[in-house]
Amino acid sequence: MPLFRRIPKRGFSNARHQPEVAVVNLGDLKAFEAGSTVSPAELFAKGLVPNLDCAVKVLGAGDLDRALTVRAQGFSRSAAEKIAKAGGKVEVI
Numbered sequence: 001m002p003l004f005r006r007i008p009k010r011g012f013s014n015a016r017h018q019p020e021v022a023v024v025n026l027g028d029l030k031a032f033e034a035g036s037t038v039s040p041a042e043l044f045a046k047g048l049v050p051n052l053d054c055a056v057k058v059l060g061a062g063d064l065d066r067a068l069t070v071r072a073q074g075f076s077r078s079a080a081e082k083i084a085k086a087g088g089k090v091e092v093i
Contacts, residue, residue, distance in 0.1 A: 020054040024072070026079055027062020034066035040073075040093075064088070 028048050032038050040056045043049040049056060058070060060078030067087035075083075080090045 021074075022049045022054045022056050024048050024056060024058050025061040026058065026064045026082055029058075029064055029068060029070070030062075030066075032066075032068055034068070037069040037071065039071040058083075 022043075024043060029038060031046055031048075032042070036042075040049060040052060043056060044052050055073040057074035057076070058072050058079045059076045060082055064082050064086045067089075068083065069089040069091065070083055071091040071093055073093050075090055075092070083090050
């Protein structure tokens, strides 16, 4: 028997069943006009999200200088604070 068949196999990887999450930074949201609503469909149209099937999480890297209504599946704490500080609104889908 070859060595790789004699050694016990351990562990389990469930990587192909994990949901795909697209990450968007606050600095990327400067592509939108002030007062607009940003949803996953608009992010896909601008090319910030690879497809519409993945979940969108907004992270707090960068600054936001305009009031936006951001709709996404998840937000980091710092991103939600920065959006509220800029006069925007956070909506969890």
